[in-house]
Amino acid sequence: MSRTIRVLVADDEPMVRAGVRAVLSTASGVEVVAEAGDGHQAVELTRRHRPDVAVLDIRMPGLDGLGAAAEIRRAVPGTGVLMLTTFGEDEYILRALGDGAAGFLVKSGEPEELIAGVRAVADGAACLSPKVAARVIAHLADRGAGAEAGRRAAARRRVEALTPREREVLSFLGAGLTNAQIARRLRLVEGTVKAHVSSVLARLAVDNRAAAAVVAHEAGLVPPSGTAAE
Missing domain, CATH: 3.40.50.2300 (Response regulator)
Known part of the structure; x- marks a missing residue:
């Protein structure tokens, strides 16, 4: 039997978290085990639940997604990080690329991209949304x-x-x-x-x-x- 991929979702907008949870609920073998509204909470809940993947908004109040990702990599190295971005955040994307983040998806992308990204990061791979790749280019x-x-x-x-x-x-x-x-x-x-x-x-x-x-x-x-x- 294949394992269930356990996911934490962190975004300061409740509707975005609900949307991500709804998309992932349609994927077999994927379970959202925790939600966080800011970076500090994301780190705390990752320590507590030890999910396979943490899906983080790149911009959050207090500790942003990049800071939370760094803390998570140090505290729970077994958790892969998938960043959610919006257009106009090139500097954030390039900074995170340099830090070796596992994946980047655009919030306006297709639901299938989110599911595929979570699966890829859980498998130890990395993913770069075509739209994000275009921004890098x-x-x-x-x-x-x-x-x-x-x-x-x-x-x-x-x-x-x-x-x-x-x-x-x-x-x-x-x-x-x-x-x-x-x-x-x-x-x-x-x-x-x-x-x-x-x-x-x-x-x-x-x-x-x-x-x-x-x-x-x-x-x-x-x-x-x-x-x-x-």
Whole structure:
């Protein structure tokens, strides 16, 4: 029998919490075990309930989502963190990417993205919503030539070590696609894609998919038009 994924939901807006709970209640094997209205409460309830995944609003009064995520990673390292964001929060997203957060979803995204994100983080993977990936791409473009020349050259050298198939997979990671979405694009079974992703992360020496996506952007691996949306 498969295990039940236990989830904590933290947002200062009760209606948002109710919406997240309602979406997750439709997923088999997923249970919301606690709700928090601020970051401090999220940390306390995570210590108490030890959920598999903490879904945190990136902006909350008192201790914000990024601060709560850092506390949770220290206090309960077995709990994965999935951040909920809205547009216009690029600096928060990039800061959290640098800190190695497990996943980012936009509040206005599809319910299926939330369920898939929770499952991915519970499995120890990372997820980057296509809409969030688009914001990261735009932010990198706004920095002039993207990354500094040295970083761009270093990223290209790292990517050259990948096989052609791995580079293709990396480009889709850069668009924020899930393993299932990549499998459909490449007409592969999901297990094969998972193996390719693991190999890409190892060869690039990065901890998660979000970090790999940044390398893809810096190396200029732009996915085909329309890739970021299913």
